[in-house]
Amino acid sequence: MNMISDKLKENNKELWERYVKHDFVVKMRNGTLNLENFRYYLIQDSKYVKIMLKSLIKASSLGPIEQTSKILTKIFQTRDKGVEVHSFLLDKLGITEKEIEKTGYSLVNYAYTRHLYYYSTIGWAEFLAAWAPCMWGYYEIGKYVIDTSNNIYKKWAEFYASDEYKSRIDIILDSLNSIDYKEELNTIFRDSINFEIMFWESALRNDETKISGIE
Amino acid sequence: MNMISDKLKENNKELWERYVKHDFVVKMRNGTLNLENFRYYLIQDSKYVKIMLKSLIKASSLGPIEQTSKILTKIFQTRDKGVEVHSFLLDKLGITEKEIEKTGYSLVNYAYTRHLYYYSTIGWAEFLAAWAPCMWGYYEIGKYVIDTSNNIYKKWAEFYASDEYKSRIDIILDSLNSIDYKEELNTIFRDSINFEIMFWESALRNDETKISGIE
Numbered sequence: 001m002n003m004i005s006d007k008l009k010e011n012n013k014e015l016w017e018r019y020v021k022h023d024f025v026v027k028m029r030n031g032t033l034n035l036e037n038f039r040y041y042l043i044q045d046s047k048y049v050k051i052m053l054k055s056l057i058k059a060s061s062l063g064p065i066e067q068t069s070k071i072l073t074k075i076f077q078t079r080d081k082g083v084e085v086h087s088f089l090l091d092k093l094g095i096t097e098k099e100i101e102k103t104g105y106s107l108v109n110y111a112y113t114r115h116l117y118y119y120s121t122i123g124w125a126e127f128l129a130a131w132a133p134c135m136w137g138y139y140e141i142g143k144y145v146i147d148t149s150n151n152i153y154k155k156w157a158e159f160y161a162s163d164e165y166k167s168r169i170d171i172i173l174d175s176l177n178s179i180d181y182k183e184e185l186n187t188i189f190r191d192s193i194n195f196e197i198m199f200w201e202s203a204l205r206n207d208e209t210k211i212s213g214i215e
Numbered sequence: 216m217n218m219i220s221d222k223l224k225e226n227n228k229e230l231w232e233r234y235v236k237h238d239f240v241v242k243m244r245n246g247t248l249n250l251e252n253f254r255y256y257l258i259q260d261s262k263y264v265k266i267m268l269k270s271l272i273k274a275s276s277l278g279p280i281e282q283t284s285k286i287l288t289k290i291f292q293t294r295d296k297g298v299e300v301h302s303f304l305l306d307k308l309g310i311t312e313k314e315i316e317k318t319g320y321s322l323v324n325y326a327y328t329r330h331l332y333y334y335s336t337i338g339w340a341e342f343l344a345a346w347a348p349c350m351w352g353y354y355e356i357g358k359y360v361i362d363t364s365n366n367i368y369k370k371w372a373e374f375y376a377s378d379e380y381k382s383r384i385d386i387i388l389d390s391l392n393s394i395d396y397k398e399e400l401n402t403i404f405r406d407s408i409n410f411e412i413m414f415w416e417s418a419l420r421n422d423e424t425k426i427s428g429i430e
Contacts, residue, residue, distance in 0.1 A: 107326055107413070111426070114329030121336060126429070187427045194425055198322070210409060211326070212402045214341070 004181045005132070005173045008189045015193045019133070020140045024200035028157070031150040038152070039093050041203035044109045046086070046100045048199075050215060051113035052134070055120035055127065063124030067175040074171050078164045085159040092152060104209035106202045112195035119188060128176045129185040133192040139169050219396045220347070220388045223404045230408045234348070235355045239415035243372070246365040253367070254308050256418035259324045261301070261315045263414075265430060266328035267349070270335035270342065278339030282390040289386050293379045300374040307367060319424035321417045327410035334403060343391045344400040348407040354384050 009016055024041070027033035056075065060068035090096075105113070119126040142160025145153055159165060179185070224231055239256070242248035271290065275283035305311075320328070334341040357375025360368055374380060394400070 107322055111322055111326035111329065114326065114333050115426075117333055118329050122429075184429050187429055191426050191428065198425075210413075211330075211406050213406065214337075214399050214402055 003173075003177045004179055004185070005136075005176050007181055008129070008132070008186055009136075011186055012190050012193055015190065015197070016133075016137070019193050019196045019200075020137050020144070022197060022200040024204055025141050025145060028145045028150070028153040029148045031148050031153065033150075033153065035093070035152070037203050037206060039095065040206050041200075042089060042093060043095060043100050043103050044106055044199070044203065044209075046090070046095075047103070047105055047213075048109055048113055052116055052131070054215075055113075055116040056131070058117070059120035059124055059127035059131075062120075062127075063175075067178065068124070071168075071171055071175060074168050078168060081162075081164055082159060085155060089152065089156060105211040105213050106207045106209050107211065108195060108198040108202045108207075110211040110213060112192075112199060115191065115195060125179045125185060126188055128172070128179065129188040130192050132172060132176055133189060133196055135172055136169055137193075137196060139165060218388075218392045219394055219400070220351075220391050222396055223344070223347070223401055224351075226401055227405050227408055230405065230412070231348075231352070234408050234411045234415075235352050235359070237412060237415040239419055240356050240360060243360045243365070243368040244363045246363050246368065248365075248368065250308070250367070252418050252421060254310065255421050256415075257304060257308060258310060258315055258318050259321055259414070259418065259424075261305070261310075262318070262320055262428075263324055263328055267331055267346070269430075270328075270331040271346070273332070274335035274339055274342035274346075277335075277342075278390075282393065283339070285386055286383075286390060289383050293383060296377070296379055297374060300370060304367065304371060320426040320428050321422045321424050322426065323410060323413040323417045323422075325426040325428060327407075327414060330406065330410060340394045340400060341403055343387070343394065344403040345407050347387060347391055348404060348411055350387055351384055352408075352411060354380060 024033065024037070028038070053075075056072070060072055090100075116127070116130050119130040138160045142157045142162075142165065145157035146161045148154050148157065239248065239252070243253070268290075271287070275287055305315075331342070331345050334345040353375045357372045357377075357380065360372035361376045363369050363372065
């Protein structure tokens with residue numbers, strides 16, 4: 001309980017639960033999630049991942065090389081598996097790269113990706129605090145959803161519940177835990193949890209997408 | 216009509232009109248805008264301006280020094296007047312710096328400010344395209360609203376309709392017009408107009424504010 005990662009999660013306990021046990025997640029697990037909503041989510045998520053990686057690389061240039069090189073090694077060594085699952089799902093849902101590109105960002109996705117990018121230019125600690133809810137939360141979500149009887153959602157969850165994915169989280173949290181707690185990091189961490197919740201919500205609403213963005 | 220600024224506006228004519236003649240604007244002019252909505256707007260706008268200035272400075276480090284130094288000189292030489300009008304309005308509405316700070320960003324304001332910041336790290340041309348709709352549009356809006364019989368909205372409009380403010384726009388558009396048109400700049404410009412429209416809309420709705428942000 002002295003580690004910053006635990007403290008951040010504990011500080012935002014209720015919000016965290018609303019994120020990892022969101023209706024969207026519960027519906028994946030019990031198989032009642034409408035495929036249209038999942039399709040919407042997957043397209044937005046694909047756009048998200050690109051800026052996330054860009055932000056990770058940008059932030060890495062500001063961090064201690066022992067930590068950043070470990071994280072980049074792990075992320076890129078385990079990237080094929082993620083891309084493979086992702087491609088499988090896109091295929092299953094008939095989503096092409098072209099469609100992802102021409103679909104605009106939802107407002108929340110635009111705000112969230114630029115939030116990550118913003119902190120990636122401010123500092124390594126700030127970026128980690130902004131990034132952790134996404135990476136860490138998805139592991140818990142994967143573990144929860146994996147028991148679903150829906151094959152598509154199961155496939156999705158298997159990746160995030162895997163040991164390989166877990167090994168990413170361990171390294172990211174190690175790096176986060178080398179940092180001293182400060183209130184600002186809590187604010188950044190909390191904002192990201194809020195974005196994750198709004199991200200699910202926009203997918204459940206099939207929000208009209210609006211922002212083109214240039215990557 | 217060969218200038219990029221005219222082309223950008225012409226390309227997005229209908230959207231531009233929806234921005235500069237938005238209900239919020241029309242209501243300021245005819246004096247029917249609820250003060251609560253203006254108050255909401257003013258707080259969000261105050262938060263916006265801080266990141267806008269930060270982004271301008273950041274982008275200026277990437278631009279040609281003859282252009283950027285001209286713009287920075289003009290912006291900072293005419294800044295006192297803007298701050299004076301702004302302080303007068305904050306005072307009138309009983310808004311303190313403390314309240315501005317502790318009020319969260321609306322989702323659209325967060326997305327918009329990070330959009331500006333994002334392009335300020337990409338390039339000078341990209342930043343100008345993202346920034347122009349705000350600066351340029353407010354001049355037109357000021358000219359339109361200034362005939363209002365409401366003293367508060369008149370005071371607000373007087374600043375944006377002033378020759379001093381106009382001189383900012385001239386220099387910014389000069390700089391923009393030294394750049395060759397490309398489709399990506401149009402996308403960025405259009406996204407910013409969309410943000411401006413959403414900004415008015417969120418103020419009319421008194422949107423719940425959510426994102427804390429760290430500046």
